[in-house]
Amino acid sequence: MKTLLLASTAAALIAAPAMAQDADSDTDEDVIVVLGDGLPDTPATPAYSTLEIEREQIVSSGSGRLEDVLGNAAGFQQFRRSDSRSANPSAQGATLRALGGNASSRALVLLDGVPMVDPFFGHVPFSAIAPERLGTIDVTRGGGSGPFGSGALAGTIELNSADANALGLVTGQGLVNHRGDTQMSASIAPEVGDGFAVISGSWDQGDGFYTTPEADRVPATSRANYDAWSASGRLVQRVGDMELQLRGMAFEDNRTLRFEGADNSVRGEDLSLRLVSRGPWQVDALAYAQWRNFTNVVISSTRFVRVLDQKDTPAEGQGGKIEIRPPVGDDMTLRLGADYRRGEGDLFEDAYSAFSGNLTEERFAGGVNTNLGFFVENDIELGALTLTGGLRADRYSINDGYYRSFDGSGAPVRNDSYADRSDWEVTWRAGALLEANEVVTLRAAAYTGVRLPTLNELYRPFVVFPVTTLANEDLVPEKLEGFELGVDFDADDNTRFSLTVFDNEVKDAIANVTIDTNLRQRQNLDAIEALGVEASTSIQRGPWGFNGSLALTDAEIRGTGPAGNLDGNKPPQTPTFMASATASYRTANGMNFAATLRHVSSQFEDDQESDVLPAATTVDLFAQVPLVDKLSAVVRVENLFDELIVTRNQGGSMDYGIPQTFWVGLRYGF
Template identity: 70%
Template sequence: MKFLLLASCGAVMLAVPAAAQNDDSYMDFTPQFTQADDAANESAAEDDAILANVPARNTIVVIGRGLASTPGTPAYSAVDITRDQIVTTASGRLEDALVRVAGFQQFRRSDSRSSNPTAQGVTLRALGGNASSRALVLLDGVPMLDPFFGHVPFSALAPERLGNIRVTRGGGSGPFGSGALAGTIELDSANAAELGLFTGQALANQRNETELSASLAPRLGNGFAMVAGRWDRGQGFWTTPESQRVPASARAAYDSWSVSGQLVQQLGDVEVQLRGAAFDDERTLRFAGADNTSQGQDISLRLVSRGPWQVDALAYAQWRNFTNVVISSTTFNKSLDQKDTPASGQGGKIEVRPPLGEGVTLRLGADYRRAEGNLLEDAYNATTGALTQNRFAGGVNTNLGLYAENDWELGALTLTGGLRADRYWIEDGYYRAVNAAGTTIRDDQYADRSDWAVTWRAGAVVQANEVVSLRAAAYTGLRLPTLNELYRPFAVFPVTTNANAALLPEKLEGYEAGIDFAVTDGLRFGATVFDNRVRNAIANVTIGTNLRQRQNLEAVRARGVEVNGAWQSGPFGIDASVAFTDATVRGTGAAAALDGNRPSQTPQFSGSVTASYTGAQGIRAAATLRHVSGQFEDDLETDLLKAATVVDLFASVPIAGRLSAVARVENLFDTEIITRNQAGSIDLGVPQTFWLGVRYGF
């Protein structure tokens, strides 16, 4: 059924006729994005400028985005990443663009070519500790977190299809705010003006790995259509150090593709945005036969009205599956086959902004999310290869949220405040194990539970003068445990981590204050100090030798400072972001041994500096220096992942017209990046890698 829906979506994109319009109608495709680290209210100003400069009465303004940001957005610590920054990374991966924002991190340092997909949870402000996402990731308003695992399918999110990224650090409210515990990452698809009619690129590296992508975005009727695809494949690099390799060791081979389509049309006063996508990703990790796959399909429909009564309505459906084979690191035989993990997610939102007069922006809305998933896996004796158990687990999580936010513009002062109420249900949870003889040895049915949770946020911005603005905010947040955390045990041999169906939702309390300087049009910088505390933080807690369990800690507290800066003078620019965070665990009871420790996989310092050049002849170049301090693999602080400093390069030179030659270098100095350290058993991140190829239309 899901494939039929996607096929129907594609057919509609090609077949829907444009609605008839008067001859004096006008279509505006002006790109909507701001400069990196600029104040977030500039995005709203750009949207407003488009709507204010309508040249005729019967005007059609097709943006392909949601409603503009509200005036109170700058009260929170927001950073924008422009399209040019997104498409000029050394790796060509989305996560490489996101690490421009200090404090952004995945659970491990690996990117989406050499990590297990389930480890690709994202967080901000050192509020990590496990592989689930504590930051909410939205693509065109649709939550992108996996319905079962909570990770982000990075290989399905091609950066060249994006027009802008906004990262807001700190607890969220508004639509889908129950997942924005550590912040929100909003991805906006590029529209026809940003893409052009056709874009394409083909690159290869010294390991004969390839990256191919293309998009077609014609203006169609009273809007535009877009269809795009990407295919990445390669033998991969050695993640195992040479001194630890055995005959069973294997490169981190990968083969992934993704396709997406979008149709944006203006029908009367309503902009209709229809989107469909599908992806498939195959990877091998550490040993021959340790293969995993993930696949998914998405479809969404969004209706946006920018009239006096502004409305943003969205409905979506998602389907996912994941498989994973675990190979013993001592016998190199299969020990676990997670052969099927089907999951689905459905949801939607509606937001209304009534016309209340100048200086007041009120948002009233509701959203709904439902996630259902099941696990089917086979366990084997790693020595004999004999089947020992068949295991089954799963459940359903549902969330209904109601929210209201209001901004008041009082001259140089802007006040903002929001309140959100969530009704959640954790239902139909189960775990069943059957031995090789077919006898049920465990059959757990977990009690359903539900509750209400209320969260809020409030902030203020003062434009002290033409140069300086001051801001402050306080907030709370909520995150439900994922189906994976509740019901699925997993093994990273030899360590087994058990699930915990009794997990409580995580709750955030935090506040921050910041100052921003707009010294000139080309020089901006700012700093934010923050104090965030996650109560009932879910972590993988050691409870025995090679045995852990997901448990609620009393709290994880993160205090720190973030500094962002940008300088532009003619063709030269510098963009920098650094974060220093003191994060500690508050542990009691079974987790008392963790009290005062730093959360696992959490660095104390991270920073990124990019120097760029954009010449008049279309020449582009960028050099990025990144540093991540040391962090611990485990909760007991026994296995250290040493600090890493990496330099990346990018350059493109026009050949003819919109065709350019491209060169990229990942990890220029071949720094050793340790991504896993399990009692001395090491995994490594990407080594020195050279890419060469061509681009058209970027």
């Protein structure tokens, strides 16, 4: 696979000029008319707090990684500050609006309409989704029940693949940094039949950097090695009055964290089929299947030997959605639909003695979660006023849960099977949009949402020495209630400013709650409350541009009973202030310069507010200079001033994030 990617990238950089010359000779009759995306946004979509990240920003980040691009939407965060080169994959859950607290995603992440969260853990495989394959990213902050589906608790992140026109016939890039790490990708997007196809691949690898502070390093300390590849194919065709979209993806990501032998991996395959009709009766029908697996070896931080081998975590997901928009008049947009999601997974792991190296316990856990939802939503345009409202009903089930363990001799230690349970959850959302004049638009929205506990939260205990975290098979779904008020200023097509005030509350929020010394359990808190302000701006003046986003949030835990001592505390891993600002200079011939300033305020590592992750301010740079035809030189800098980014602080044991890193390379077709 790696050889294929190297060859395809080289072919893209060398052979593309001739291929592009042939493409430039096409006549207007060859212009692709299929779109390759879903149904358009409805008139009331802007009533909710939305932010669009355009392709120019997506392909101009300092790191070239998706999670870095999403950092342009202040309020976006993962459980930890590490990116997908130096984080444990199972900790890469996505959330918005300071509603963090555990590693599972509270935001629903979609790629061309397909949920990307892992069926077992709930994390997002960021390394599998190369930013250069995307056309736009739409971020909706706040509860997004209704057409988005279950899981859009803190909001929705919609990743939209680029079409053939945006990509060009052939694109490719190859970069190397000053440590010798490399990043390569290539794609080809020819016209095929009455549409187009896209075939792409990427490969990132390197020895990485030391996440361990220099004073704490030992002979067993390892750099954060990583080796990840991803390949995808997409076919978009006109079939009568319908548009068919077929997409497949495969990926594998291998990493080493902190110590030699502390290896983990995640791999997966996706397949989806989508039919879209944009006629009088608009239809968006989608079906998908996913397969995932995760492995992880834990090394003792005192004896530096293997103590846990999560050797196999197979998981799979299936689902689909159908949405129908009947012709009900020019001033009304009615959406009717249903969706289904099923996730199944199992865990197989072995525990070993740090002293003898002998097998001490074998553990098995898993289960099945399903969700069937029905939704209706309607937008009504009344001149300058647009109203929207939607209702959703979800029938969920949590089935076949189990946990079994055996000692080193094979004798049973635990053999637990948990009762099946199911219930209905009804959620809604409503909003209003008022165009006060040509410049000012006022908006208001209220909403509810729901998220099922993941199989990981329900059934899998884990240890990060010296702390043990227990699973909890009795967890109930998280439920969000919230509202927001906002104003948008559009002075002209190139000047926009947006301000939103929000109040969100997650009832029964799932968190890792300390119940004894070095012992935690996943529990439903009474609530997490988040009150805050979000602002964003976009200004374009000729080749000069500025994009900014900030989020100021006051988040608190509400707890009684076992969690009573947490009442009033800030949720773990939750900053109060986040901001991102990018100044850019782009010309029509492909010259591109961008500088991004980001700040994340301090946050607590744990629910007891005993360990602090200090604030971090970083600057990233990007430069692309045309050389000949569509070939350009690229220079990127991550963390220009080498800011110390603490990503983990557990009783003084720390991990660091990306240090100052310089990249240089070539691009063709961007």
